[in-house]
Amino acid sequence: MSLYSSFEPAQPDPILGLSAAFARDERPGKINLAVGVYKDSDGKTPVLSPVKEAEGRLLTKETSKGYLPMEGGAVYGELVRDLLFGSGHPVLRDGRARTAHTPGGTGALRLAADFIARHLPGRTIWMSDPTWANHPQIFHAARLQTNTYPYYDAATHGLNSGEFLSALEQIPEGDILLLHACCHNPAGADPDPETWEAIARVAAARGLVPLVDFAYQGFGEGIEADSVGLRLLAQSCPEFFVASSFSKNFGLYAERVGALTLVAANAGEADTALGHLVLGARTNYSNPPLHGSAIVCEILTDSDLRRRWEQEVADMRNRINHMRTLFVDTLAARGVSRDFSFLTREKGMFSFSGLDREQVDRLREEFAIYIVGSGRINVAGMTEDNMEPLCEAIAAVL
Numbered sequence: 001m002s003l004y005s006s007f008e009p010a011q012p013d014p015i016l017g018l019s020a021a022f023a024r025d026e027r028p029g030k031i032n033l034a035v036g037v038y039k040d041s042d043g044k045t046p047v048l049s050p051v052k053e054a055e056g057r058l059l060t061k062e063t064s065k066g067y068l069p070m071e072g073g074a075v076y077g078e079l080v081r082d083l084l085f086g087s088g089h090p091v092l093r094d095g096r097a098r099t100a101h102t103p104g105g106t107g108a109l110r111l112a113a114d115f116i117a118r119h120l121p122g123r124t125i126w127m128s129d130p131t132w133a134n135h136p137q138i139f140h141a142a143r144l145q146t147n148t149y150p151y152y153d154a155a156t157h158g159l160n161s162g163e164f165l166s167a168l169e170q171i172p173e174g175d176i177l178l179l180h181a182c183c184h185n186p187a188g189a190d191p192d193p194e195t196w197e198a199i200a201r202v203a204a205a206r207g208l209v210p211l212v213d214f215a216y217q218g219f220g221e222g223i224e225a226d227s228v229g230l231r232l233l234a235q236s237c238p239e240f241f242v243a244s245s246f247s248k249n250f251g252l253y254a255e256r257v258g259a260l261t262l263v264a265a266n267a268g269e270a271d272t273a274l275g276h277l278v279l280g281a282r283t284n285y286s287n288p289p290l291h292g293s294a295i296v297c298e299i300l301t302d303s304d305l306r307r308r309w310e311q312e313v314a315d316m317r318n319r320i321n322h323m324r325t326l327f328v329d330t331l332a333a334r335g336v337s338r339d340f341s342f343l344t345r346e347k348g349m350f351s352f353s354g355l356d357r358e359q360v361d362r363l364r365e366e367f368a369i370y371i372v373g374s375g376r377i378n379v380a381g382m383t384e385d386n387m388e389p390l391c392e393a394i395a396a397v398l
């Protein structure tokens, strides 16, 4: 018998599977709201102009492709922490934060998962219901137990902060609390600052260890403003983790650039914890990939490139928000009576449209419009050009 003859075919990833079906679809005017990447007004996922320029500079000045340290370069770590907390933050002043550069935000989450499984065993990972589909898979792959807390209320199209906070009160002491820093994927609904304060209070009182997934910094309200929740947590919780991704806000998806930052009770413990953390990297990918982090460092340390990057992040954010408003207005102009205005209160690329499975299927089959089965839409897949046919089709299936 051959090695794989008894294997059943692997379950395709539902979202990537839809993208493959979209690519095969030959109908003109097809629309993809299922993808997980930013698209510009031409429907392209662009290379940001400061990224192109930084790469040009690196081409001439790079002198070695020797290995990075297991935790990545020191400058990169410092820049990541400054983006998270703002330079001079007490956590940084007290030397309590350490950063490991990882292959993307997924790599950061998996490094955290392996570290928790090995060094903080017996702790369950609590995640929002719903959450990014890869979250439970990553933690299960590290053999961790997961559970969920209530988060999104489909009836009100918003965060159910009452149920959310009372569920946090029931989480066993010491467990890991996975939170989306901003631009919740898939719900688009984030806690307001008062709710973040309450989350921080409960987490601190119950000795929970937050693990903050920060994949969309700058896509919500601004690069600085989007870290408000994280900074409120840092005021109350002495120990936590942050998984950063620069896939979206630098458009560096394929370069796999992210980071895991751990905050410990004091500088000595932070050093010890980092020592164990990097051994997890050593037995996995050994040391992180250079190119993406070199681009990030070049941009963040050059005032002109940094200013242009901040502007391009603002442009992406503003385009997404403009599409949210235009979508709601165009549906209303088409005579759709259902209230979609909640979409303009949500943040980031994703939201639940409220379309059900049957409507999603009809949109794909009859109109070549691709949406995830849950009704989650990527607003960045909308453009001025596809808005009319999109809204016309939605009006038809409603």
Ligand SMILES: Cc1ncc(COP(=O)(O)O)c(C=O)c1O
Binding pocket: 036, 103, 104, 105, 106, 107, 132, 180, 185, 213, 215, 245, 246, 247, 253, 257, 258
């Ligand atoms: C919530 C969330 N976390 C983490 C990631 C990981 O991003 P990457 O591994 O591409 O950096 C994503 C990407 O879609 C995401 O949506």
